[in-house]
Amino acid sequence: MAEWLALVQNETIKVWKKKRFAFVVLVLLVLIPVFVYAQMKIAQNSAEKFKGDWRAELQNRITDNTRALGSERIPEEWKKWRRALVQQLQYYLDHDMNPNTPNAVTFTRGYLDNSVTLFIPLMVLAIASDLVSGERSTGTIKMLLTRPVRRWRILLSKLVTLTLYVSLIIVTNAALCYLISGLAFGYQGWGEPIFTGFRVSGADVNVATVHAVPQYMYLLMQAGLVWCSAMTVAVLALMVSVLVRSTAASFVTMMAAVIAGTVLTNMASSWHSAKYLFNVNLELTDYLQGTPPPIEGMTLGFSLAMLGIWAAAGLAVSFAVFTKQDILN
Amino acid sequence: MRPTSWLWRGLGAVTLVCLIVLLAGFGLALKDHWAPSAGMAIPEASKPPAAAAGSLASKPELKITALGDSLTVGTGDETGNGYVKTAAADLSKAMGKPVRVINNLAIGGLRADQLLEHLDDKGYVDAIVQADIVMLTIGANDLFEFATDGGSLAQGSEISPEQLDSRLPVAEKRLSDVLAALRMLNGAARIVYVGLYNPFYDVESLRIPASDTIQKWNAYAHGFAAADGNATVVPTFDLFESDIGSYLSSDHFHPNEAGYARIAARIVQALQ
Numbered sequence: 127m128a129e130w131l132a133l134v135q136n137e138t139i140k141v142w143k144k145k146r147f148a149f150v151v152l153v154l155l156v157l158i159p160v161f162v163y164a165q166m167k168i169a170q171n172s173a174e175k176f177k178g179d180w181r182a183e184l185q186n187r188i189t190d191n192t193r194a195l196g197s198e199r200i201p202e203e204w205k206k207w208r209r210a211l212v213q214q215l216q217y218y219l220d221h222d223m224n225p226n227t228p229n230a231v232t233f234t235r236g237y238l239d240n241s242v243t244l245f246i247p248l249m250v251l252a253i254a255s256d257l258v259s260g261e262r263s264t265g266t267i268k269m270l271l272t273r274p275v276r277r278w279r280i281l282l283s284k285l286v287t288l289t290l291y292v293s294l295i296i297v298t299n300a301a302l303c304y305l306i307s308g309l310a311f312g313y314q315g316w317g318e319p320i321f322t323g324f325r326v327s328g329a330d331v332n333v334a335t336v337h338a339v340p341q342y343m344y345l346l347m348q349a350g351l352v353w354c355s356a357m358t359v360a361v362l363a364l365m366v367s368v369l370v371r372s373t374a375a376s377f378v379t380m381m382a383a384v385i386a387g388t389v390l391t392n393m394a395s396s397w398h399s400a401k402y403l404f405n406v407n408l409e410l411t412d413y414l415q416g417t418p419p420p421i422e423g424m425t426l427g428f429s430l431a432m433l434g435i436w437a438a439a440g441l442a443v444s445f446a447v448f449t450k451q452d453i454l455n
Numbered sequence: 456m457r458p459t460s461w462l463w464r465g466l467g468a469v470t471l472v473c474l475i476v477l478l479a480g481f482g483l484a485l486k487d488h489w490a491p492s493a494g495m496a497i498p499e500a501s502k503p504p505a506a507a508a509g510s511l512a513s514k515p516e517l518k519i520t521a522l523g524d525s526l527t528v529g530t531g532d533e534t535g536n537g538y539v540k541t542a543a544a545d546l547s548k549a550m551g552k553p554v555r556v557i558n559n560l561a562i563g564g565l566r567a568d569q570l571l572e573h574l575d576d577k578g579y580v581d582a583i584v585q586a587d588i589v590m591l592t593i594g595a596n597d598l599f600e601f602a603t604d605g606g607s608l609a610q611g612s613e614i615s616p617e618q619l620d621s622r623l624p625v626a627e628k629r630l631s632d633v634l635a636a637l638r639m640l641n642g643a644a645r646i647v648y649v650g651l652y653n654p655f656y657d658v659e660s661l662r663i664p665a666s667d668t669i670q671k672w673n674a675y676a677h678g679f680a681a682a683d684g685n686a687t688v689v690p691t692f693d694l695f696e697s698d699i700g701s702y703l704s705s706d707h708f709h710p711n712e713a714g715y716a717r718i719a720a721r722i723v724q725a726l727q
Contacts, residue, residue: 135463142466181503182558185578189560193528196563219578223497290470297473319497322487337494339487347487350480414484426488 133275133283141253141291144260150249150295151302158306161237166310169228180224188215203396209329210418217333218321229315230308231341235348237303239411242352243391246299247359247384247408253291254363255380256373257284258448263372267453277449285364285441292360296353300345316342324416331416344414351410358404358433358440359384365440368448384408391420401428404436503581508643511587511726517554519543520586522570522579522637523593526649527561531709538649538710539590541719549723558582566596567629574636583640588726592649593633594672597626616664623668627675634679634686646686647722648676652695654708666692689721 141147176183191208194200200208218225226232258281261267270280304313318341325332339347363380370376387405390397400406401421407429412419419425511517521527521539529537539559547554560579570593573579583589598619637646650673655661673692680686694717695702695710702714710718 135467138466138470139459139463142462177555179503179557181578181581185560185582186558188578189558189562192562216576216578219576221497222577290467290474293473293477294470296477319495323491335491337491338497340495343483346476346480347484348480350477350482350484353477354481413488 129275130279130283133280134286137257137283137287138290141257141287146253147291147294150252151298153249154299154302155306158237158303162233162307162310165233165236165307169311180226181219181222184215184219184225188212188219191215206329206422207418210326210331210416213331213333214324214416217324217331217336221321223319223321223338225320227315227318228311229318230304230311230313231315231318231345233307233311234300234303235320235341235345237307238300238345238348238352239415241299242355242411243388243408244384246296246352246356248381249295249299250292250356250360251363251377251380251384253295254288254360255367255377257288257364258367259370259373259376260367262453271453278445281368281445281448285361288360288364289357292356293353296349296356300349316340320344322347322414322416326416326418328422336416348411348414351414354430355408355410355433358437359408361437361444362404362440365444368444368451397421398423402432404433407432503585505584506587506641506643511645512550514552514587516552517546517550517587518585519554519556519588519590520582520644521556521559521561521590522583523561523591524565524596525561525563525709526592526595527559527590528563529715530563531704531706532712532715533704534712536712536715538715538718538722541716542590542722545719545723546726549727557585561592564596564600565593566600567593567626567633568597571629571633571636574633574640580640583637583644586641586644588645588647589637589641590647590649590722591633591637592651594626594630594676595651597629598622598651598668598672616667619664619668623671626672630672630676631679634683638683638686644685645726646680646683647725648680648686648688649718649722650676650688650690650692652691654695654699654703656696657699687725689718689725691718691721694718694721 172183176186191212194208195205195212215225226236256263258267261270271277273280319338320341321336321338322344323335323337325335359380362383363376366379367373367376370379383405387403387408390400390403390406391409398421401424406420407424409420410426410429410433413426413429419429506518507514519539519542525531527537527539529535529539537559539556543554543556558578560573560582565573570591574583634646634648637644651669653662653666653669655665669692673688673690676688680688695714702710702717704711704714
């Protein structure tokens with residue numbers, strides 16, 4: 127056990143020394159202020175228009191979306207999505223609750239919702255993609271494998287290291303986002319109520335299970351779900367990293383899969399079997415928020431099962447290949 | 456101790472804490488999804504301020520709420536202003552004080568009975584209660600929309616004078632319900648109802664029957680406004696008679712930018 131822990135230590139330190147995590151933090155430090163600035167501009171515009179009357183602003187969103195429902199040119203699938211959105215916003219308005227109180231917690235919530243499909247997977251890949259293929263391209267894999275340790279234990283130590291770094295990345299994302307956006311929007315808002323539990327089927331929203339939770343709890347649940355989809359991406363990236371020799375190829379393969387997922391979620395609503403792909407199921411936070419899923423019939427249970435199956439298959443392939451494959455030059 | 460060891464201890468501890476927190480969050484999300492608790496109580500929110508009584512001239516700032524159908528949306532106006540924004544801007548200039556559109560809640564294709572349902576919505580109530588001026592257009596879809604095919608006259612549906620006349624009483628009842636409901640919500644606001652015009656004035660076969668119905672409709676609205684005392688019907692019929700083509704947009708039903716500007720000018724005159 128102690129020996130194996132030393133392996134994990136070795137891997138963790140290796141990733142740290144490669145400055146992968148530092149790179150992620152650097153990217154966040156550059157990009158989050160950009161997002162905050164953009165959001166600030168939007169907030170200023172609407173404050174000018176609505177004079178801080180959030181009810182008027184919310185009603186305006188409802189009216190805008192209702193108007194779009196009348197248009198002949200909008201596809202039926204989008205209309206469903208809008209109809210559900212209108213019902214949800216109306217629920218907030220009827221209960222006199224502001225879904226977007228202006229503060230850093232709300233911003234972080236929105237940030238996590240938007241980054242779960244692309245931005246966070248990208249950062250996960252920065253670490254996961256060269257865990258094995260990186261060792262191959264530098265040749266250090268031979269040193270690693272000549273140690274008197276079983277191969278599966280080596281891969282397991284890499285997997286544990288990856289899990290730890292994925293967790294660190296998500297918490298860092300939320301923390302940096304909160305700290306930076308707080309400068310613009312204020313650090314309060316942890317206790318503000320927010321609704322969760324909307325059940326969307328087709329264009330109808332079932333509000334029977336809707337209940338209010340404080341934002342800190344919402345953020346915690348959201349981060350947990352983001353972690354789940356990030357881990358699936360990480361595990362699959364580990365598999366690709368085992369299968370492919372070069373880090374670049376490994377990174378590009380996974381990035382293409384993730385991007386394909388975001389493209390599909392926007393257009394695959396009529397192709398129903400797409401819901402069995404992992405990359406269409408990454409937006410777990412949508413179920414928390416009550417946004418209609420990309421393909422009808424998808425539920426939180428379904429998405430979790432899909433991610434679980436893909437991750438399990440990825441692990442099985444990784445371990446099977448890594449323990450058997452010959453290491454050649 | 457070697458520095459690497461310190462790094463490992465710090466890193467290991469921090470990442471482990473992150474992992475535990477996220478796992479807890481994940482578990483909580485699952486529990487909340489399948490076995491939700493009662494949830495927290497929602498704090499009472501403050502009410503929007505009601506409009507003050509008094510004449511428009513005596514108020515330091517005027518707030519406008521706009522309701523109704525595609526004409527109030529501004530369909531056909533390429534600038535997107537419609538008559539509401541133009542009237543607000545012109546009124547502000549004419550009266551020398553700020554005029555603000557609180558919200559434009561119009562929806563294209565809306566009928567008077569649908570508007571009446573919306574008047575129960577909280578968002579509508581909030582906007583109407585605060586308003587000093589309520590502007591609306593409604594009724595065109597009640598008269599000219601065909602329930603069977605959903606198409607309007609503009610889309611080539613056939614319509615007979617008898618049909619129009621048979622619709623009139625139903626639509627009139629709806630209009631009076633809408634105006635009465637508005638008055639119930641806000642006793643002080645000036646209600647500005649923009650009258651109908653005949654978009655088919657240049658179509659030989661429709662000029663007389665459609666004009667006839669529309670004039671009856673406008674007269675009915677006038678009667679209601681006179682009884683109310685603080686409501687105005689802004690006539691637009693004469694604006695779309697001669698040279699109608701240069702004031703209608705390409706759908707030959709909604710006004711274009713110039714058409715809306717003429718309606719807005721009328722509204723400003725009526726409010727001064």
